[in-house]
Amino acid sequence: MLFRPLTERASLHPLEPWQAAEFAAFVDRARPHLAPWLPWARSITDEAQAHAFLQRYADAQARDAGRIYGIRLDGVLVGGTLFRVFTAASGVCEIGVWLMPDVQGQGLVTRAVEAMIDWAVRERGMSRVEWLTVPANERSQAVARRLGMRRDGVLRQAFPLGDERHDVEVWSLLATEWSGSAPAHR
Known part of the structure; x- marks a missing residue:
């Protein structure tokens, strides 16, 4: 899965180490929104840290152990x-997501x-797809529900974040429950 259109204006594409400057700029813009949920939104503060983060996923992909993708809207990285x-x-496998608040509500994360679920189940034979969220993240829970989890x-x-420890909700979808689209899109 190298590239996938999500809408006429949006796409899903790999994020790679050579895109570290763009990713660092995105994290800087998104930090106030993402930092309450994602540790890396606090720790990535420059291009070198962004490069190291993306390189970890490039290395994971080479080991078939993880992947990272960007969501672009009109060519701009928004999540x-x-x-x-x-x-x-x-x-x-476990899927995680993030999105700028000004583009929420357009179905980009759900699509x-x-x-990703379709690829993991149909192409890679995954049996279980997991989704983790903190109980306070109602938008994340809504996506899980829309996907049939x-x-x-x-x-x-x-989940330790900063000086606090948070509960984590575990959501899942089994391959036998997946029909190729989320219930809301069927």
Whole structure:
């Protein structure tokens, strides 16, 4: 999956280390919105750190252990998705997402994750796709529901961020439950 149109104006594409300057600029713009949810939104403060982050995913992809993608709207990086965990041997992967607040509500994340799930299940034979979120992130929970995921439970204080520990909700979708599109798009 190298490139996927999401709408007439939006696309999903790989994020690679050579795009570190653009990614660093995006993180700088998005930091106030993303920092409450994502540790890397706090730690990536320059191009070198952005390059190291993207290189970790390039290395993970080379090992078939993860991937990272950007969401572009009219050619501008406005968000992204990733396979934070991708374990082909066990057939389990975890998808994560982020998006600028001014482009939320357009279905970009749902379409992007739908494409990722379809690829993971149909092309790679994944049995289980996971989605983790903190209980306060209602938008993330709504996406999980739209994709047909089920809430498996809560891992109490499993996510350290800054000086706090947060609960984590675990949502999942099994390959046997996937028909190729989210229930809302069927």
